[in-house]
Amino acid sequence: MTYFTQEFQRFMRGLAANNNREWFNSHRQDYEESVRQPFLDLVTDLLPLARKLEPAISPRAADAIFRIHRDLRFSQDKSPYHTVLKASFAPGGRKAIAPAFYLGVGADGLHLGGGLYRLDGAGLRTIRRYILRRAEVLDRLLRSEVFADTFGELEGESVRRLPKEFQSADRHQELLMRKQFYAMAHYPDETRLCDEDLRQFIEEHWRAVAPLNDFLRRALESEQV
Secondary structure: OOOOOHHHHHHHHHHHHOOOHHHHHHOHHHHHHHHHHHHHHHHHHHHHHHHHHOOOOOOOHHHOEOOOEOOOOOOOOOOOEOOEEEEEEOOOOOOOOOOEEEEEEEOOEEEEEEEEOOOOHHHHHHHHHHHHHHHHHHHHHHOOHHHHHHHOOOEOOEOOOOOHHHHOOOOOHHHHOEOOEEEEEEEOOHHHHHOOOHHHHHHHHHHHHHHHHHHHHHHHHOOOO
């Protein structure tokens, strides 16, 4: 099934070049028909797969989709709109601190991945403690052929210095210093969005990142009472 057309790409390129309310409002019908609705249809069709991989994910598409309007309160960039449509499929919804499957489509192509992008201090400490006990498991899944071929390696920020609790660990320092644990593949060839096998292509990526999500979920649950 084809979800996106040349009209989608034309709108997103136009928005990237004219990121202002006047332009958006004058093209609102194009947005509703060629952008918002196809993206909603794709997210809706992906939900059964996401929930098969993680049954706790909400069955409502609205819980996964981010608004196209940017939050400008704490940003120096006052552009009012995102130029990538985003969805995060996670237990608790798109803003939850939980392993997620990620989808992004925009003027720059297709973004697919999963993992944990945002963690609070307690969650990060819990994951680090779990890594101390299960680092070989994480190493093995990151070196697996399907993960390496699909994503290459983990992405995300790391700290410069570990908390004292973890400084004495003489192994797996690179993993322990991470404060984000996610994998992402980017396909800048925007024609990929118009492929009839788009949903299958997304499924292949989510299945490749599912073991990482499972590891992170077990880690977060490891210290729950």
